[in-house]
Amino acid sequence: MDNKHKVELNIEGRTLKLEQGLFAEQSTGAVLASFGDTVVLATCVMSDQKRDGIDFFPLSVDYEEKFYATGKIKGSRFIKREGQPSENAILTSRLIDRPLRPLFPKDMRNDVQIISMALSADMEVEPGITAINAASAALVVSGIPFDGPVGAVRIGYINDDNNEKKLIVNPTYEQIEKGFLDLVVVGTKDAITMVEAGAKEVPEDVLLQALEIAHTHIKKLCALQEELRAKIAPKTISYESVDINKDVYDAVNNSVNDEAFDNVKGKTKAEIKVKLHEIEDQVISKLQSEIDAEKFSEKKIKEVLSEKFEKRMRYNILEKEIRVDGRKLDEIRPVSCMTGVLPRTHGSAIFQRGQTQALTITTLGSPGAAQIIDTMDEDSVKRYMHHYNFPPFSTGEAKPLRGASRREIGHGALAERALVPVIPDKDVFPYTIRLVSEILSCNGSSSMASVCGSTLSLMDAGVPIKKPVSGIAMGLVTGENGAFKILSDIQGVEDFAGDMDFKVTGTSDGITALQMDIKVKGLSLDIMRKALNQAKQGRDFILQKMLECLPDTKSELSKYAPLIMSIQIDPDQIRDVIGKGGETIQKIIADTGVEIDIEDSGLVVITSPNQESGLKAADIVRSITYIPKAGEKFKAKIVKLMEFGAFAEFAPGKEGLIHISQLSKNRVVNFFIVLYLFFT
Secondary structure, three states, X not given: OOOOEEEEEEEOOEEEEEEEOOOOOOOOEEEEEEEOOEEXXXXXXXXXXEOOXXXXXXXXXXXEEOHHHHOOOOOXXXXXXXXXOOHHHHHHHHHHHHHHHHHOOOOOOXXXXXXXXXXXXXXXXXXXXXXXXXXXXXHHHHOOOOOOOOEEEEEEEEEOOOOOEEEEEOOOHHHHHHOOEEEEEEEOXXXXXXXXXXXEEEOHXXXXXXXXXXXXXXXXXXXXXXXXXXXXXXXXOOOOOOOOOHHXXXXXXXXXXXXXXXXXXXXXXXXXXXXHHHHHHHHHHHHHHHOOOOOOOHHHHHHHHHHHHHHHHHHHHHHHOOOOOOOXXXXXXXXXXXXXXXXXXXXXXXXXXXXXXXXXXXXXXXXXXXXXXXXXXXXXXXXXXXXXXXXXXXXXOOOOOOOOOHHHHHHXXXXXXXXXXXXXXXXXXXXXEEEEEEEEEOOOXXXXXXXXXXXXXXXXXXXXXXXXXXXXXXXXXXXXXXXXXXXXXXXXXXXXXXXXXXXXXXXXXXXXXXXXXXXXXXXXHHHHHHHHHHHHHHHHHHHXXXXXXXXXXXXXXXXXXXXXXXXXXXXXXXXXXXXXXXXXHHHHHHXXXXXXXXXXXXXXXXXXXXXXXXXXXXXXXXXXXOOOOOOOEEEEEEEEEEOOEEEEEEEOOEEEEEEHHHOOOOOOOOOEEXXXXXXX
16 A cells, blocks of 8 residues: 555546555556545456457456445345346446447457446445546556546536526436436547437437537546556556468458459348358468468458458448448438237337347336336336347347347347337326337347337337337448548448447437447547437438338227226325235235235326226225215115114225114115215
8 A cells, every 4th residue: 555646636526536556456457436425446457368269359347336335235135145237237337348448459369357346335426437437547557558548427417496408517316317318428538439328308419518518527537547647657568469460461462352342232141241252262262272271261361351341341431432232321221110010919019120120019017017126326116128139040140048148238228218208107107118129130220220119119009108219320430531421320241340339319309318339549529410410310211111100109008908097095095905914905906806006105006907807996995095975875784783773884994873863764675775874
């Protein structure tokens, strides 16, 4: 601890502290970041040797939630230790990973592991932003080859005291919940590198203002980390660059010219692969017959040819505005939609754009089917959820099926966030809603297909969404001297070889979600402005195609969907409905076959498999909570005879005295009588 170094920065009234030399001295780099009472420890470790036999940079990033950070003990009765990461932790890990990964050397194959641990959380500001800044700072002071630093900022859009909307930096949980925008922006001192947002129909110009404000603070955060690095003066760690065989490049370049790749075109993956394989076969056959076959392996030759194809594709886009499938830069692939494709589900739809096809199913359940969230900083109930599945057959591959990957969780969260603003309020539509998007075929932008398919599926199920939502993925190709071209609706090969994956969802009135990842060092606001405007045109086109398939939400729910009705009772009467030890409510459930959920406000929600059972249960609840009025008629059961009269049960658990003077003077056939009860 003798070599401790610290820097500080005030961000809109809160102080961010970065400290090095305090913890984790055996890691390659470690920084303790404090933002208010939120404390995150970020560490990074680089292996001494490169990993052989791989063609990618082996980076792993984990964000760990610790329940002790908020003074909590895990809710499970049997498991108190933190187990597999929550969905929020996985999404935060992805937020850390995505802006850092492009800034490592492309020819490095040494393992790098980044772990960020939330040690303390003040429950005011979400700790994920602090974790991103801490991870970047840990890399900066480590000496690991890294073209950083990056800074991260969260931006909100709220109503101020004068009820006027304004953008704010680092909003609290409450401000995010009540506000119109939750925007995470990461960038270097020169440009923005990652964007993630959920919004309530925010206009494009407001979003651009938010990005501009964010980058102002990002520059300060980068300067803070550079100040820390200057104090420590770490030595850059050397690494063994991945082998680049110049002889193979020269031999391939002599065997095939760039113009040969102009014929590698097609509207499907298969068409492109066939034409590319033809070139590969010719070059491999020629080189292996004329030169050393061991030196010129198929793998090395294919790698060089793939790189040449990508470069030629980028050249054709930049110089000729020609895409591999012949589309214009802003042209959308053919769109087709179908609804009601599955007979017994509550709602279903297929959305297809080009070769990308998503089947989304809506399932409606009782309020009791809502998901209970138990994480480090959140105890809540979630009544709307979206799950995304990406089976291997969707890309024509054969792979083992495992649990949901981080990518699947991330894409599901993006689609969920896109639709949150249009999901009906609970008092309007009390159902729990689960959407599942099955990607049946993928050639780019499957997450946006799941958004479009989900909108149609909800409408098919009769869910009264506020507005339909569509989505589109935008691409980018950059060249020398600031040249660039923006692509609408990118397919797989354009995503892989391009410089940006920019996903935008929204209604006709504004943006509901945003996600941007780039492979270059950053984007200017001018490029983002043009990308957003072009995305708006694409979203509107796709939305029109969706509405041609299903113009309005269906007026009735599926006959297979549960029936839900609600009754508002006085909160003081909740105990009457529940009964001693739950006896009353359990009897109602057993007699009618319904589910009953009671909220603290006195809202009783009855979920029934059919109308008859639901009405029966509702009548029982009403009778239990009914407060009688003078002059009303009841069919009552005589439960006790006395000399001065009889006690009659006119509702479950409610009795009234019938004075002897009010009884019939004639013989009563049975103990069920029609009477008037008078109450004073």
